[in-house]
Amino acid sequence: MSAQIKLQNARLASLLEDHSIVLVGLMGAGKTCIGRRLAQKLDAGFADADAEIEAAADCTIDEIFKRFGEQAFRDGERRVIERLLAKPGQVIATGGGAFVDPKTRANIKYRGISVWLKADLDVLLQRVSRRDDRPLLKEGDKRTILKRLMDERYPSYAEADVTIVTVNETPASTVKRTIHALTKHAGLIEKGSRRR
Numbered sequence: 001m002s003a004q005i006k007l008q009n010a011r012l013a014s015l016l017e018d019h020s021i022v023l024v025g026l027m028g029a030g031k032t033c034i035g036r037r038l039a040q041k042l043d044a045g046f047a048d049a050d051a052e053i054e055a056a057a058d059c060t061i062d063e064i065f066k067r068f069g070e071q072a073f074r075d076g077e078r079r080v081i082e083r084l085l086a087k088p089g090q091v092i093a094t095g096g097g098a099f100v101d102p103k104t105r106a107n108i109k110y111r112g113i114s115v116w117l118k119a120d121l122d123v124l125l126q127r128v129s130r131r132d133d134r135p136l137l138k139e140g141d142k143r144t145i146l147k148r149l150m151d152e153r154y155p156s157y158a159e160a161d162v163t164i165v166t167v168n169e170t171p172a173s174t175v176k177r178t179i180h181a182l183t184k185h186a187g188l189i190e191k192g193s194r195r196r
């Protein structure tokens with residue numbers, strides 16, 4: 001193992017002692033896919049906030065939206081993410097709207113290191129078209145809805161600590177770039193140039 005990789009691993013281990021890495025971004029950005037692989041590389045736990053919400057509610061997100069509405073879902077999402085953040089040292093994949101909520105965003109900023117997986121419209125459209133279980137995409141043209149969500153949510157996502165532009169590459173390549181960016185970020189934290 002090279003000295004550079006040892007330093008990288010030490011910085012990230014130090015980062016995870018007190019924080020979790022929280023992946024944010026629109027649906028289709030790859031938060032769950034990259035999150036699982038990132039957690040494995042870092043030898044850390046992984047949590048998918050959407051899966052945790054479904055387990056807590058004992059129904060799917062689609063059913064939560066239909067039965068109780070989006071606001072009830074967002075309230076539950078805020079509570080679940082708060083619970084997940086109480087346990088540092090893991091990688092957390094959040095739903096697309098989580099980081100837009102001011103309380104959730106503030107909690108993530110305080111207890112986590114946020115990573116925005118940013119993708120362009122065509123990449124997102126290609127990825128979300130593989131599944132038909134996304135409540136916000138069920139009523140209208142997917143491209144139009146995604147463009148509107150980008151316009152609404154990207155200003156909030158831009159507040160993330162780290163931004164990774166995702167393209168059509170292997171997940172391993174995206175994970176490698178994410179680890180590199182987190183290592184640089186961890187170096188900034190060690191130098192005291194961040195609020196922590």
